[in-house]
Amino acid sequence: MQVKFHKTINVVIAVLATTAIALAGCSSSQNSPSNSTATESSTGASTIPKGPPIVLTVELFDRSNAPAGAPPITDNFMTQYVQKNFGDPNNITVKFVTIPRSEEVKKLNVLMASGTAPDLVFTYDKPTVQSYVQSGGIADLGPAIDKYGPQLKKVLAPTLKDGVFNGKQYTIPALRVIQSQTTTIIRKDWLDKLNMPLPTTTDEWYQTLKAFKEKDPGNTGGKVIPFTLIDMFHIKPLTNSFWDWSKITEEDLFADPDGWTLPGNKEAFKFLNKLYNEGLLDKDFPLAADFSQAFNKQVVNGLAGSASPNTNDPIYSGYYANLKKNIPEAVLATIDPFKASNGKYPKPMYSPSGVYLMVPAASKNVEAAIKYLNWMAEPKSLIALQFGQEGVSYKIGDDGIPFALTTPEANQILFNNQDYAMIVNGKYVSTDTPEKNMAANATDPQFKDFTISSIKTGARDGYTGPRVDIPIQAEIKYSQILNDKIKQMLAKIITAKSNEVDSIYDQQLKEWKDSGGEAIMKERRQAYQQFYKK
Template identity: 65%
Template sequence: MIHKSVHTTLTVAMASCLVLTACSSNTPSGTTESSTTPAASNNAATPTPTTSKPITLTVELFDRANTPAGAPPITDNFMTQYIQENFGKPNNITVKFVTVPRSEEVKKLNVLMASDSAPDIVFTYDKPTVQNYAQSGGLADLGPVIDKFGPQLKKVLAPSLPDGMFNGKQYAIPALRVIQAQTTTFIRKDWLDKLNMPVPTTTDQFLQTMKAFKEKDPGNTGGKVIPYSYIDIFHMQPLIQSFWDWSKITPADLYATPNWEQPGNKDGLKFLNQMYNDGLIDKDFALASDFSQAFAQQMVNGIAGAGTPNTNEPVYNGYYSNLKKNNPSAELVAIDPFSTKDGKHPKPKYPAYGAYLMVPKSSPNVEAAVKYLNWMSEPKNVLALQNGKEGVSYKLDSNGVPINLDTPEAKQILYNYYDYAIILNGKYVSPDEPQKNIEANAADPNFKDFTVKSIQAGSNDAYTIPRVDTPIQAEVKYATILKEKEKEMLTKIVTAKTADFNKAYDDQVKAYMEMGGTAVKEEKKKAYAEFYKDQK
């Protein structure tokens, strides 16, 4: 049985939740003149004249290196022009976007912050980085400014705002993560049908299915079949945690104890190790610089039988449609196979927040920054910044849900949409109708049902880590080195010979704890006890 104090957190995350989309790339192509005429949008706000002193508001913008050939630059396109026309112009503000490479965002942001040259609005997904800035006095306290200038912002971000509190002050504005499902397992349904096998619903059934894929090669790959792809520590948690002894795990353990020390974690890695030695996972997984791209290539090429990527990644990264182009009979289906002994399917889900938005303390434009984010949270502006221009890049269905259009004009507008409505991670329609939010995140209308089912599977029995708003100094100090260590650990543990597994696991965990893991664990235990001391 899952510990009763933890079981309450294992809830279906249909109301809110990588994507996930803000963490991944969508790469449509094509361009036309109509994408750069925001004034013609019927979503445009009515300008309000102002006599305020003109200012320039600088905003960080991820450069994901995914601009389609011929498309306008990410700093001057439909979205940026809509922002300038409908927020900047009425408020006598020039909104200037400062690009930062997505792959180097923390490194570049640290340089900008250290030199007092960071934009007025910056953001990151890395919590230790935010903790470091807050603790060192590098961030503006946004609480009083939000109270004065952010009424709509507070309404939209009510579930996520508390996670921007550090030591009692609102140092960050966490974007609302619309879909909290983190990872979902997908399998080639046409392969199952060819072998007359059912969809696996338990960890053991999944293993037997992978063995059948290896032995019988239903995709006719000529021996190149990779039964289970996408191996990294983040995406392996649903599988590994199906081996945890949840009766021994409390909320405090989930917060403070590293996964490597959770009861049963070793058994989960032993399972992966055996899969590796049996040739059921990619023998070269450790060489991939980008697991997402490696899995996408293997799936599109028809050699991967299953994988556990970000929820709905096959759709929003486009490789399900490419797989169908290469093989029209190919079919992916979302499954939830990894199960505990008592039939539960525990898996981590994202908390209600996504990226942390911050204003450096050195910024002279704190009020303007909050006004901008508050403007962004108005429904008509959310609709425009996430979907573009009605009739050109999207249409509304009968329920009022925006549906992307599959046209060249749409693709040259929407390839980078998630980096402009930065208060939201994922498409957003309504705080009261979660099903509409799920449907809106069907990036490709041809795969709407697939998207809904992938979110349902990724949300089943999912839990979030308890929140503590105390900055953890050891985490700030050791986060980078421990994250790099985990990559090394996974490789050495999973690829160890079967006879050497126990020693490999024990040695790697010992090294991890000695290089900072123990310090982080002990400080987190104290912070948790202090934060929840008055709660029963």
């Protein structure tokens, strides 16, 4: 079975079109939440249940991104809104438990093993989910969803099936509003200074990077970084264009989604090695503890000429606005120059499912957790948890779409907001056109056109991997080891001497296979063949 490439606009809006009805009418100002307006219980109860309150503990990522003077992430507008509008009417005390984002899998594993995990936990890591399913560590949520989750079912209709393992609803996958992952950006104002057009081919892009280095149009004093490399995930538009897609099947892609063994991948890394040895990449990128943080600093400080960030990710939200604060004349544009031999511009896409929500088997509060998520799925609740307080952190635009403000007051509310509205990844609002749905995901209303272009470009010739819900034992065993190994591979291959890159790639590939890569590929092929009865 060959890999299926999606039509750009269809993939970007497929989930949005399916679910827009669920939030119909929620974007009008009269339906906007305020901090002083309580709501009726999501179960329809108009009276507060009797007896001692249930204490519902909920995981919350600590992203270490709080602006100066911000209230704690466990006691702020969002948490107070949850308590006032969900907790109090249901006689439930909602307590948020923080876990460092950078160590979330390790910390969660410790809490799960000790039986001290919060009642509602989540992770993006599917091998971790599979491990919990196999060990009996998480509860079957199906009966509680049937009883207490009608609105949750409505909003998450496209994704709930992806949380079924062995016939049971062990997880609730969040709805990923925007499926495009990565786009490529460039400093258009630098191009204008050099009288150069937007690059439309890989070679034109390469020549542009050389011009950035040689002529330093940003007047960086020789500190220019023509292309800032983020990580393995974010170089896919470039590396995938080197693959020989005529020789790659869907099974191949499922077996090796990163592509280390796929035809053409070595050539992609030899090209990256060439960029590095010619001074077109950050010479110190292997030293960064977090490549993505290095990217943010380099773009915001006006040193980067080109990069491939997420199309719209809270980690990077505001980088354009911050760049403009530092360099008002700066202009970013999206480009899509990386064309494969099959004439397409292949990029991996997210599945419609985002983060996996779970309730530990040891929890006594399965029903309370589902009631909470069902309340969250109500239009009014979602707007509040995504945008905060009207007039302070967001406004309703003339088009009826809420948009986040970028004032200091707004930043005090919104810096961690994506983790409170955990049933969706990305801004989720009801609109009447796909473009408005995309516009709602703009990090700043003045950059709506840029955001929409980023999302569309990131979806051009996108593909998603096949759905195979058979747990991969080797992946559960080796995934963390290989995650660490891949960062080492990037550094060693890209920074190798030009005459050694071939041998170092082969050596690193062998080490990757020996560290569990080979076992994972073999088992993934077997799972694919079993799932599709091949």
